[in-house]
Amino acid sequence: MPATTRVGVVTFPGSLDDRDAARAVKAAGAEPVSLWHGDATLLGVDAVVLPGGFSYGDYLRAGAIARFSPVVAEIVAAAGDGLPVLGICNGFQVLCEAGLLPGALIRNAGLHFVCRDQLLRVESTATRWTSQYDDGAEIVIPVKHGEGRYVADATTIEQLERDGRVAFRYLGGNPNGALNDIAGIRNEAGNVVGLMPHPEHAIELLTGPSVDGLPMFASVIDALVAV
Amino acid sequence: MTVDTVQHAAETPDQPQPFAELGLKDDEYTRIREILGRRPTDSELAMYSVMWSEHCSYKSSKVHLRQFAENPPASDAMLVGMGENAGVVDVGDGLAVTFKVESHNHPSYVEPYQGAATGVGGIVRDILTMGARPIAVMDSLRFGDADAPDTRRLVAGVVAGVGGYGNCLGLPNIGGEVGFDPTYGGNPLVNALCVGVLPHDRLQLAQAKGTGNQVVLLGALTGRDGIGGVSVLASATFDDSVDETGKAAGPSKRPSVQVGDPFTEKILIECCLELFDAGLVTGIQDLGGAGLSCATSETASHGDGGMRVDLDKVPLREPSMSPLEVLMSESQERMLAIVAPADVEAVLERCAKWGVLATVIGEVTDGDHLVITWRGEVVVDAPPASLADDGPVYHRPLARPDQAQDALVADTSASLTRPSSGDELRDTLLQLVASPELCSRRWVTEQYDRYVLGGTVLAMPHDSGVVRLGDDTTRGVALSLDGNGRFTRLDPHDGAQLSLSEAYRNVACAGARPLAVSDCLNFGSPEDPAVMWQFAEATRGLAEGCRALGTPVTGGNVSFYNQTGATAINPTPVIGVLGVIGDVTQRVPSGFTSSGQHVVLLGDTDDELDGSAWAWVVHHHLGGRPPEVRLDAERALAAVLVEAAERSVVVAAHDLSEGGLAQALVEACLVGGTGASIELDGDPFVALFSETAARAVVATEDVDALRSLATKHHVVAKVIGRTGGSALSIDGLFDVGLEQLREQSEGTLPALFG
Numbered sequence: 001m002p003a004t005t006r007v008g009v010v011t012f013p014g015s016l017d018d019r020d021a022a023r024a025v026k027a028a029g030a031e032p033v034s035l036w037h038g039d040a041t042l043l044g045v046d047a048v049v050l051p052g053g054f055s056y057g058d059y060l061r062a063g064a065i066a067r068f069s070p071v072v073a074e075i076v077a078a079a080g081d082g083l084p085v086l087g088i089c090n091g092f093q094v095l096c097e098a099g100l101l102p103g104a105l106i107r108n109a110g111l112h113f114v115c116r117d118q119l120l121r122v123e124s125t126a127t128r129w130t131s132q133y134d135d136g137a138e139i140v141i142p143v144k145h146g147e148g149r150y151v152a153d154a155t156t157i158e159q160l161e162r163d164g165r166v167a168f169r170y171l172g173g174n175p176n177g178a179l180n181d182i183a184g185i186r187n188e189a190g191n192v193v194g195l196m197p198h199p200e201h202a203i204e205l206l207t208g209p210s211v212d213g214l215p216m217f218a219s220v221i222d223a224l225v226a227v
Numbered sequence: 228m229t230v231d232t233v234q235h236a237a238e239t240p241d242q243p244q245p246f247a248e249l250g251l252k253d254d255e256y257t258r259i260r261e262i263l264g265r266r267p268t269d270s271e272l273a274m275y276s277v278m279w280s281e282h283c284s285y286k287s288s289k290v291h292l293r294q295f296a297e298n299p300p301a302s303d304a305m306l307v308g309m310g311e312n313a314g315v316v317d318v319g320d321g322l323a324v325t326f327k328v329e330s331h332n333h334p335s336y337v338e339p340y341q342g343a344a345t346g347v348g349g350i351v352r353d354i355l356t357m358g359a360r361p362i363a364v365m366d367s368l369r370f371g372d373a374d375a376p377d378t379r380r381l382v383a384g385v386v387a388g389v390g391g392y393g394n395c396l397g398l399p400n401i402g403g404e405v406g407f408d409p410t411y412g413g414n415p416l417v418n419a420l421c422v423g424v425l426p427h428d429r430l431q432l433a434q435a436k437g438t439g440n441q442v443v444l445l446g447a448l449t450g451r452d453g454i455g456g457v458s459v460l461a462s463a464t465f466d467d468s469v470d471e472t473g474k475a476a477g478p479s480k481r482p483s484v485q486v487g488d489p490f491t492e493k494i495l496i497e498c499c500l501e502l503f504d505a506g507l508v509t510g511i512q513d514l515g516g517a518g519l520s521c522a523t524s525e526t527a528s529h530g531d532g533g534m535r536v537d538l539d540k541v542p543l544r545e546p547s548m549s550p551l552e553v554l555m556s557e558s559q560e561r562m563l564a565i566v567a568p569a570d571v572e573a574v575l576e577r578c579a580k581w582g583v584l585a586t587v588i589g590e591v592t593d594g595d596h597l598v599i600t601w602r603g604e605v606v607v608d609a610p611p612a613s614l615a616d617d618g619p620v621y622h623r624p625l626a627r628p629d630q631a632q633d634a635l636v637a638d639t640s641a642s643l644t645r646p647s648s649g650d651e652l653r654d655t656l657l658q659l660v661a662s663p664e665l666c667s668r669r670w671v672t673e674q675y676d677r678y679v680l681g682g683t684v685l686a687m688p689h690d691s692g693v694v695r696l697g698d699d700t701t702r703g704v705a706l707s708l709d710g711n712g713r714f715t716r717l718d719p720h721d722g723a724q725l726s727l728s729e730a731y732r733n734v735a736c737a738g739a740r741p742l743a744v745s746d747c748l749n750f751g752s753p754e755d756p757a758v759m760w761q762f763a764e765a766t767r768g769l770a771e772g773c774r775a776l777g778t779p780v781t782g783g784n785v786s787f788y789n790q791t792g793a794t795a796i797n798p799t800p801v802i803g804v805l806g807v808i809g810d811v812t813q814r815v816p817s818g819f820t821s822s823g824q825h826v827v828l829l830g831d832t833d834d835e836l837d838g839s840a841w842a843w844v845v846h847h848h849l850g851g852r853p854p855e856v857r858l859d860a861e862r863a864l865a866a867v868l869v870e871a872a873e874r875s876v877v878v879a880a881h882d883l884s885e886g887g888l889a890q891a892l893v894e895a896c897l898v899g900g901t902g903a904s905i906e907l908d909g910d911p912f913v914a915l916f917s918e919t920a921a922r923a924v925v926a927t928e929d930v931d932a933l934r935s936l937a938t939k940h941h942v943v944a945k946v947i948g949r950t951g952g953s954a955l956s957i958d959g960l961f962d963v964g965l966e967q968l969r970e971q972s973e974g975t976l977p978a979l980f981g
Contacts, residue, residue, distance in 0.1 A: 013490070013493070013494045013581065013582055014395075014490050014493055014494070016395075016396075016397030016493070016679050017397075017679055017681075019680070019681065020678075020679070020680065020681040023681055023698060052679075053397060054394075054395045054489075054490060054493075056490065057395070057488070057489070057490025057491075058395075058490075059490070110981075112387070112673070112674050113387075113390050113391070113394055113673075113674045113675075113676075114673055114674070115672075115673050115674070115675060115676050115677060115678070116673055142678050144394070144676045144677075144678060144679070146394070198678065200681070201678040201681065206684055206695070206811065206812060207678075207681055207682065207683055207684060207695070208678070
């Protein structure tokens with residue numbers, strides 16, 4: 001019996017869904033470990049979640065300040081060594097700003113903040129965070145963001161599509177105008193995943209539209225136990 | 228910069244002062260001179276002008292609001308009643324909740340985004356001040372006619388402001404309401420509610436006690452924004468005048484609107500909660516309307532001594548600010564903490580961790596005056612109670628405007644043409660469903676985060692917002708926010724009670740036991756006897772209603788001067804009812820989600836169409852008498868709904884209000900995605916569109932159990948159909964498909980404002 005998987009959840013000033021991410025980690029059977037933005041240490045965790053919110057207020061550009069925090073420097077280094085990292089919403093924006101994932105998230109095409117229960121298709125199960133889904137599974141996960149429109153240059157988009165690195169795609173209506181309906185992507189190694197929808201808000205039927213977010217957190221435990 | 232010191236004021240008693248420009252009356256100015264025994268300094272005059280403003284002093288409403296506190300309904304749940312920043316209610320398990328609704332109407336007209344945003348920010352700080360973690364917000368909004376030229380600007384700005392602030396602060400928005408009426412055209416209403424939860428022993432009070440304790444200012448820098456907000460904006464009427472440059476007066480008041488920074492508020496919340504948990508503060512007050520003037524005088528007044536404040540210590544955004552400006556500034560995201568000297572260092576450390584600016588600006592003294600210095604000179608030396616508690620109290624003249632009111636009441640809806648054939652009824656239903664009054668609010672609510680914090684069990688479009696109080700409890704609270712300005716215009720007393728009834732009913736529909744009330748009373752000018760009559764009638768009705776329903780008023784807010792020129796808004800008491808639900812897994816949603824269930828109408832229906840959505844939408848008519856108030860029936864209905872929820876007898880419940888049974892059925896079908904087949908008795912028009920109070924429609928699989936509950940509480944229960952299919956079918960009259968209903972309902976707001 002392996003020791004409990006420890007999953008770090010980063011709190012920046014202005015993080016909002018950090019306690020929700022910790023709750024989801026716990027619901028999946030792992031131990032959430034709180035990581036502080038100003039501390040240059042990952043406390044030996046087995047994986048990291050960058051949660052949603054408005055880090056440092058995001059007044060300049062979403063994620064633009066957070067990428068310079070001491071904890072993100074540690075995460076960037078560890079991700080290069082294979083540490084599983086999940087960026088949700090603002091966390092996805094931080095991962096793009098930090099260069100762990102290509103592209104950028106810009107203002108929604110409709111110019112409004114959008115909060116709705118969104119249908120997605122799981123496009124890649126070859127990641128540390130999606131292995132428990134079936135290929136092509138259709139899941140419902142809330143989106144809630146004002147700057148979630150995924151964009152990248154044509155070459156990058158082509159490469160992502162060709163390499164199967166689009167992890168999630170919007171179905172039944174694109175909430176923000178993202179290119180190719182892209183909701184989330186992964187890095188080449190499959191240990192880093194970023195997505196705009198919020199799996200931590202789909203872990204129990206009482207408070208979410210589904211329990212479709214739970215496998216994302218269970219996947220990383222599975223992946224780590226298997227190692 | 229020369230400054231008007233206390234010494235200078237004593238030496239120059241005859242110096243003319245601009246008290247009228249600051250909104251003070253002759254006799255108020257005379258009284259200030261009597262209190263001080265000299266003329267006030269410029270800074271003192273400014274402080275009295277804001278503290279004695281209608282907004283801060285409740286000088287016109289106090290005599291009427293007393294009835295909420297003097298003869299409250301029996302309730303063992305109240306921990307803190309009216310008078311503090313927000314009332315606190317015991318919900319069991321050692322937990323308490325605090326909630327309050329407040330207006331930000333005038334700033335939102337002048338500058339919709341910031342006005343609405345700081346409205347949310349202000350009410351959230353009120354809740355934080357009680358020692359509570361804010362857990363949800365709601366908003367009640369009123370605008371002019373949906374297609375009026377200025378409405379789009381206001382709707383877009385206000386909705387973006389409520390959303391922008393709440394979303395960035397990380398508070399779920401769990402419900403509220405949006406209304407349109409021409410009377411709000413030049414004076415929209417933006418009322419925001421916040422609810423917070425606290426363990427009993429974390430309760431904080433706004434008092435400065437203990438000689439030598441330090442006064443610590445937390446949060447944002449103090450700047451020139453919002454100066455005079457409460458006196459210039461909130462306590463006067465917008466007129467149609469133009470300023471000297473020929474521009475409308477509204478924009479010229481823009482500097483009086485505060486600017487919000489939700490990120491600073493978010494870290495201020497987390498930081499303050501850490502300070503509370505560590506027991507590091509002995510008193511705390513937020514800085515809202517009237518800024519430092521209000522926070523220092525209120526905490527000193529509620530303490531046991533005096534207070535000394537050194538304005539040179541206040542961190543400024545603009546160093547050139549005068550002492551008067553520092554005292555008047557309504558810069559947002561600031562709190563005033565009273566801290567024992569031994570704890571100051573610990574407080575500063577925790578603030579540094581969160582990046583919250585914290586500065587000692589003064590201390591509690593054993594004197595009885597609030598003494599404020601600037602550059603070594605005393606600029607304020609006044610008894611704090613004279614500012615905070617002993618302001619003027621008016622018995623404003625009030626008079627029912629007999630001629631106009633009698634004419635309004637006599638002009639009933641009886642003469643209006645009613646639909647009768649199936650096609651006519653169907654067309655009427657579709658017209659109502661698509662109207663701005665009744666259409667889907669999705670375009671608004673999609674701009675609000677309802678998921679953050681992970682405790683939202685129900686949110687709009689359900690009847691109430693329901694929030695779980697923590698991860699380790701199933702206990703939750705339900706909240707609804709309702710107001711009906713048209714009913715209140717027809718009869719202020721009954722209209723207020725009907726608004727209360729609706730919010731109470733909504734909470735019960737979700738399966739929660741209604742416990743307490745917070746009210747935001749939006750009215751025209753108190754200097755108009757007809758408006759004062761509306762106010763007196765509405766407060767009397769509300770106090771009676773709360774006694775009859777057993778739900779005390781815990782606090783709230785009065786907003787006067789909501790009028791443009793001589794035209795007042797429809798009197799609009801917006802009522803928030805809070806209920807408690809022991810097990811949130813028993814909550815009852817409002818939509819029909821599966822087929823084959825019995826649809827049951829609870830309550831009697833009479834022919835009550837005056838003031839209805841039908842009369843307004845179809846005929847643009849407002850007149851007659853509002854529906855009869857049925858407080859006993861409301862209580863009985865709520866008892867049935869709550870017991871039915873606890874015993875899992877109903878699977879859906881939706882209250883009947885604007886638009887009657889027709890609208891309730893449409894919403895239940897659309898929210899749950901399941902149709903229904905309905906059979907009606909009697910006049911189908913009355914059955915569908917009457918707005919008789921004390922009714923709800925429920926879906927159940929166990930009609931017998933529901934009937935026996937209804938019988939026990941003497942509530943009429945009538946099976947009117949079954950759920951199922953993809954249409955709403957009214958037997959023998961018409962069918963309308965859910966897809967068409969959805970298009971009608973959801974298309975309206977995006978077409979107007981998208």
